[in-house]
Amino acid sequence: MKKILSALLVVMIVLSLGACGSEPAAAPSETAPAADAAPSEEAPAEEPAAAPAQITIGASIRKYDDTYLTEQRNNMKIKGDELGVTIDFTDSKADQTTQNNNIDMYITKEYNALAINMQERSAADVVIEKAKNANIPVVFFNTEPFEEAMAMWDKVYYVGAKAEESGLMQGKAMVDYWNSHPEADKNGDGIVQYVIIMGEPGHQDAELRSEYCVKAMTDAGLQVEEVAKDTAMWDRVKGQDKMATFLAAHDNIEAVFCNNDDMALGAIEALKAQGYFTGDKYMPVFGVDATEPGKEAIIEGTMLATSLNDAKNQGFAVVQLCDLLAKGETPTSENLGYEMDGQYVWIPYVAVSKENVDQFS
Numbered sequence: 155m156k157k158i159l160s161a162l163l164v165v166m167i168v169l170s171l172g173a174c175g176s177e178p179a180a181a182p183s184e185t186a187p188a189a190d191a192a193p194s195e196e197a198p199a200e201e202p203a204a205a206p207a208q209i210t211i212g213a214s215i216r217k218y219d220d221t222y223l224t225e226q227r228n229n230m231k232i233k234g235d236e237l238g239v240t241i242d243f244t245d246s247k248a249d250q251t252t253q254n255n256n257i258d259m260y261i262t263k264e265y266n267a268l269a270i271n272m273q274e275r276s277a278a279d280v281v282i283e284k285a286k287n288a289n290i291p292v293v294f295f296n297t298e299p300f301e302e303a304m305a306m307w308d309k310v311y312y313v314g315a316k317a318e319e320s321g322l323m324q325g326k327a328m329v330d331y332w333n334s335h336p337e338a339d340k341n342g343d344g345i346v347q348y349v350i351i352m353g354e355p356g357h358q359d360a361e362l363r364s365e366y367c368v369k370a371m372t373d374a375g376l377q378v379e380e381v382a383k384d385t386a387m388w389d390r391v392k393g394q395d396k397m398a399t400f401l402a403a404h405d406n407i408e409a410v411f412c413n414n415d416d417m418a419l420g421a422i423e424a425l426k427a428q429g430y431f432t433g434d435k436y437m438p439v440f441g442v443d444a445t446e447p448g449k450e451a452i453i454e455g456t457m458l459a460t461s462l463n464d465a466k467n468q469g470f471a472v473v474q475l476c477d478l479l480a481k482g483e484t485p486t487s488e489n490l491g492y493e494m495d496g497q498y499v500w501i502p503y504v505a506v507s508k509e510n511v512d513q514f515s
Contacts, residue, residue, distance in 0.1 A: 209480045210240045211473065212260030213269040214253050216297065218245040220388060221416050222443045222465060223271065223296065229469030230269070237477050241269075250274045257281055261288045266480035269472050272297040275358065279303040282310055291479035295472045298358045304497055309479060311497050313471045317362035319503040320461040324363070324440040325370020327459035327507065328409055331438050332376060338438065340408050346376050347406045350383040351396050351421060353413040360385070360413050363442060367411045381407055386417045393420025401428055407437070415441035415448030415460055422456045431456050444506045444514055452511045462504040462514060467492070471499050 213230060215223055227243060234241040242265070246253035250273045260268055261284055268290055272278050278299030283306070285292045291309035298312050332338050332346060341347075350367070353360035364383070371378050382400050386392035393412060400407060401424060410425075412418035418441030422431070430437050441448050444462040451457035471492045478485045487494045492501070506514060 208240060209238075209266045209477060210242060210263075211267045211269050211476045211480070212257070212263075212265040213241050213243045214246055214256050214260075214271065215243060216246050216253070216271045216273045217248040221390075221445045221447065222414065222463065225445060225465035226271075226296065226469045229466045230473050233470045233473040237473065239473060239477055239480075241473070246273050248273060250277055253277075254280070257284070261285065261290060264288070265290065267476035268292045269476050270294050272299065275299055275356065279306060282306045285309075291476070293472050293475045293479070295468060308497075311475055311479075311485070311499065313468055313475065313499045313501070315463055315468070315501050315503050317359040318366040320359075320442045320463065321363040321366025322370045323461045323503060323505040324367040324411055324442070324459065326374070327440060327505070328367070328411075328438060329371055329374040329376060331458060337434075338408060341406055344377060346371060346378045346408055347381050348378060348409040348411060349381050349397075349400050349404075349407055351393050351410065351412045351417045352383065352385045353388045353417070355385055359442075363413045364411070367440070386412075386420065388414050388416060390416040390420040393417030394423045395420070397421035397424035398427070401425070410437060410439045412439065412441050415443045415445045415451075415457075417441070418457055418460070419447055419451060422451060426456075444504075449506065449511050449514060452506065452508055455508070459505065459507045462506050464501045464504070467501045471501065475499065 211234070215227055218224065230241060242260070244256040246256060253273045254277070257268065257270065268285055270281060270292060272281070272294060275297050278294065279302070282292060282299075282303055286307045286309070293311045293313060295313045298314055304310055304312065328346065350364050352364055368378060368380070381404050384396055386396045393416065397410065397420065410418070410421050412421055418439050422439055425431065425437050425439070429435050438458040439456065441457055441460040442463060444460045448457060448460045452460065471490065474490055475485055478489060483489065485494060490499070492499050
């Protein structure tokens with residue numbers, strides 16, 4: 155009996171000690187993972203989206219020392235900066251071989267698009283063939299390729315203005331001046347005796363502006379006589395020299411039509427040397443482009459009229475078009491922001507005279 159009591163006592167002591175050393179079990183948390191679940195791992199951080207590839211445009215300019223082309227180039231750079239596009243400009247120095255070498259460099263570097271102001275429009279087909287083989291789209295500007303060249307590939311475009319518009323504006327301005335100023339007929343024969351200072355031979359702007367300024371006068375019923383016509387290659391100094399030659403050879407000039415403002419400004423210098431624009435001695439001089447110096451001459455009263463060849467919107471359209479083509483998008487009037495006519499983008503001219511020149515400051 156004693157042995158039994160002793161055994162029970164030992165058991166009771168052991169149980170008592172076990173109860174004192176244990177803690178009550180915690181209730182399982184509602185958010186705790188199941189006992190057989192694998193330990194959770196942190197999800198890997200998402201990698202940032204890859205930055206879009208940088209678009210680079212190779213832009214070949216016929217020559218840097220041209221006032222209008224400088225304005226257009228500056229506006230192209232502004233648009234490129236706005237779109238985040240890199241533009242590699244090169245100066246062809248009015249030399250086709252130099253331009254060909256620059257374009258070859260662009261193609262070798264696999265640029266995304268080409269913006270080309272051709273030195274010689276007849277060389278555009280060679281450029282298009284090279285670009286097509288490399289699958290690099292081309293946007294021509296200022297010098298329009300022949301239609302046959304434009305038809306060679308569907309990734310070729312042209313941005314410019316219809317040159318005949320500016321010629322018509324010159325001629326109309328002369329009609330208005332002639333009809334309102336009887337003294338314009340210096341020799342009293344009822345015929346407008348005029349000279350034309352042309353840009354580069356074969357350039358579509360030079361040919362059409364020269365043709366249509368005369369057409370506007372004859373369409374309005376004026377009798378006209380061409381006294382002299384020659385090229386000054388778009389250059390101000392050459393324009394001055396050419397006008398001085400005309401004045402030395404002819405004493406019956408009554409109007410001077412120039413294919414751009416730079417040559418008109420040169421002609422004005424030659425006229426000033428002969429006493430024009432002082433007192434009653436006046437000669438109507440017409441330009442094209444509405445460059446800053448050209449507009450100053452209109453305000454001054456030495457240039458009668460010019461027409462805005464919109465360097466800003468043409469430059470913007472060139473870069474916007476290159477950007478779309480580089481991204482593989484099909485250009486439309488909607489995504490370009492300019493009216494398209496097939497492979498052409500035409501930016502209209504605006505007539506500029508003393509009456510409205512302040513609007514273009």
